[in-house]
Every structure is written in C-alpha cells, then in structure tokens.
Amino acid sequence: MIRCLQTLLLLLLGTRLTQSAPTIQNNFFYHDLFDGNGNREIPFSGVRIHVDPTQASVFAVRGSNVTLPCRFWYEPELSSPTREVRVKWSWLPASGGQEVDVMVAIGSRCRSFGNFRGRVQLRRDVPGDAALFMTELQLNDTGRYRCEVVDGLEDKSTFIDLELRGVVFPYQHPRGRYLLSFLGAQQVCEEQDSSLATFTQLLQSWKEGLNWCNAGWLADGTVQYPITRPRVPCGGHGLAAGVRNYGRRRLHLHHYDVFCFTSSLRGRVYYLQPYRKMNLTEAQQVCHEDGAEVAKVGQLYAAWQFRGLDHCDAGWLADGSVRYPITRPRKNCGPSEPGVRSFGFPPPQHKHGVYCYKSVDE
Ligand SMILES: *[C@@H]1O[C@H](CO)[C@@H](O)[C@H](O)[C@H]1NC(C)=O
Ligand SMILES: *[C@@H]1O[C@H](CO)[C@@H](O)[C@H](O)[C@H]1NC(C)=O
Numbered sequence: 001m002i003r004c005l006q007t008l009l010l011l012l013l014g015t016r017l018t019q020s021a022p023t024i025q026n027n028f029f030y031h032d033l034f035d036g037n038g039n040r041e042i043p044f045s046g047v048r049i050h051v052d053p054t055q056a057s058v059f060a061v062r063g064s065n066v067t068l069p070c071r072f073w074y075e076p077e078l079s080s081p082t083r084e085v086r087v088k089w090s091w092l093p094a095s096g097g098q099e100v101d102v103m104v105a106i107g108s109r110c111r112s113f114g115n116f117r118g119r120v121q122l123r124r125d126v127p128g129d130a131a132l133f134m135t136e137l138q139l140n141d142t143g144r145y146r147c148e149v150v151d152g153l154e155d156k157s158t159f160i161d162l163e164l165r166g167v168v169f170p171y172q173h174p175r176g177r178y179l180l181s182f183l184g185a186q187q188v189c190e191e192q193d194s195s196l197a198t199f200t201q202l203l204q205s206w207k208e209g210l211n212w213c214n215a216g217w218l219a220d221g222t223v224q225y226p227i228t229r230p231r232v233p234c235g236g237h238g239l240a241a242g243v244r245n246y247g248r249r250r251l252h253l254h255h256y257d258v259f260c261f262t263s264s265l266r267g268r269v270y271y272l273q274p275y276r277k278m279n280l281t282e283a284q285q286v287c288h289e290d291g292a293e294v295a296k297v298g299q300l301y302a303a304w305q306f307r308g309l310d311h312c313d314a315g316w317l318a319d320g321s322v323r324y325p326i327t328r329p330r331k332n333c334g335p336s337e338p339g340v341r342s343f344g345f346p347p348p349q350h351k352h353g354v355y356c357y358k359s360v361d362e
C-alpha cells in the first residue's frame, strides 16, 4: 500500500497536462516523437494499455473502509514490467456537479485532495493493481469514480460506482408540510445525522416499498416522491407506480419536504423511561444523566435498519419529534409493515419516553 504525501505538486501539474486530451474511449496511440510533452518514455509502438474496474459497483456502509478495484495491463505484454505509470482517481459526486480530483500517484509518490486528503491510498498489491483504498466512508462519498492510467501518451480510464447501504427517510419541517428550501433541507438532514438522499438511493428505497405522498428535495436539486400504491391524492389512479418527479426546482424560492439518507451506526440507540413519562426537557435530562444524548432521527432509522431496533413505545427524539421503531409488526404497534412510526412534533410539555444515543457500544 502506498501512503499519499501532501507535497507533490509536480504530480498535479502532470495530470493537468493530460486532462484535456479527449482520450477516454479513444484507442489510437501516438507515434509522434516530436510531441514535446516532456515524455521520457520511449514510445512503444503497438503496445496498448487496458484498464478494467473488474466490477461495476461497490457497496459499503458509512464509517467502513472500501477498496475500489482497478487494474491495468499491456497488450502485447511488455518485457520490462517496471514502467512508471501515472494513476489518477477522480470522483463525480452522486449529487451531480463537477468531477473532482481524489488522488494522483506516480510510481511510489502520491497525493490526495480535498475531502479525500489522508483517507485514500493506492493499493498496488501486484503489478497492474491501481485499486483505490478509502477509509472512513462518509455519507456523501457516493458517486462515480474514475480510474485513469497514463503511460507516456497512452491514457485510459474506467469507471466504478460507489454506493452506500442505508435507509432513506422522509423529513418534514417541525411546523408542517412544504416549508424547506433546498439549503434548509440540506441542513435538517445533517442535523439528523444524515445527508440529502440521491436519486439512486430514493429509487432503491422505492423498490423496497417506500410509499410517500409528499414531495421532497434530493441531493441533485430535484424534487420527487416515491409511490408504490397509486391513489388519487398522489398523482391519481391512472399513473403507474413509480418515483414521481417535479424536476429541478428553484433552490431558494421553492419549498418542499426532504428525503434524507443515513447509513450504519457506530453507537447504540435505546429506549429510556426511568419511572414515568417525561416532557422534552426532562427527556433530555435523563439521557444526559445516562451518559448519552437524545437520539437524532437518522440514528433511530439506522438503528432500526441495521440493528433491528424494535420498540413499541413512542419516545422523544432530538428534533422534538416523537417516534418509535418497529421491525416486527404486531397488534397495537401501528401499520402492518415494518417502519419507524411518527407522531410528528407534539408540544414539548407532552409526556413520552425517550430514545437516547450513546456513541460507544457497551
Ligand atoms: C480502516 O483502515 C484503517 C487503516 O488501515 C484501520 O486502522 C481501521 O481499523 C480500518 N477500519 C475498519 C472499520 O476496518
Ligand atoms: C461530506 O461530509 C463531510 C462529513 O459530514 C463534510 O465534512 C464534507 O464537507 C462533505 N463534503 C461535501 C462535498 O459535501
């Protein structure tokens, strides 16, 4: 494994030169000895680089380490296997926008960028291995990664998608329906230990049965909602089941609900009701006295999804909402499907139990 240093500006310069070349799907190679590209390689006529991700996508959970495979080889095979290639990884976020640099490596030197700094390494277990090893996966690391291998003027790329396993949940402003601008939506998701869901994540949860009749923001600035059981107030009987799309909306002007996404949980969520039910202030106190804090909505969903948390008592959460998680539906515990049930945002003097969150498992 090669650790990235932070000081190799030359690498960056080098890649900038090659970046503009439209060579991605381009199989021809140069014989031009007069190309003044500072190329110290002897042009190797007839030899081509091939790059292959070996798989189309990788699934992981938040906080885990992941390896994005990428291998390259020469055809015909080279007699001297120790050529110095440049490997560059870049990333197209699932939320759209521009491709950004992840890391660049030449030989044993490498450099990582931005939010990836210190989190990525090139694996290089065997000749031709250009896999990217990434630690501490974050919710917003999903998207399409490009592995680019450059040897002299040969320049080949391949793509691999990184997806997180997790759960999408609809979220509404405490004062009611359709009150969140795009930025407000981004903020409430973050406050609830989650991020704006991507379209892929919403589609996946629709396939898993999410049926929600309020439109919500997604990470790409579109507004959509998933319907598995068509009905009149949700686009009508005439429309097939599917994810309904209002398209891109004005980020500041328009207001909707939001779909948040969360993934695995490091700590533990548990229900607490020491001796009687509590108002919101008292609930915060008992979690605190237990060495914990009131759980966030995303933490409750993650505990429900990944730990099978099932508890048929409504409890306060950090945002002032009252909910409870059911994985084994039964009588008097809400609808017949598993889910996190919500009582919305009751007045803070109402009395309930509480869901607490401790960051370390005990
Ligand atoms: C991820 O990799 C780092 C560095 O190799 C290691 O210290 C850590 O324990 C790994 N984390 C997990 C969850 O495997
Ligand atoms: C992704 O999430 C991390 C941690 O929540 C944050 O620090 C970072 O700024 C985010 N990156 C982007 C591009 O939004």
Ligand SMILES: *[C@@H]1O[C@H](CO)[C@@H](O)[C@H](O)[C@H]1NC(C)=O
Residues within 6 Å of the ligand: 279, 280, 281, 282, 348, 349, 350
């Ligand atoms: C909760 O009850 C305590 C008394 O036990 C009271 O001091 C506090 O103001 C109440 N808080 C709310 C939000 O009603």
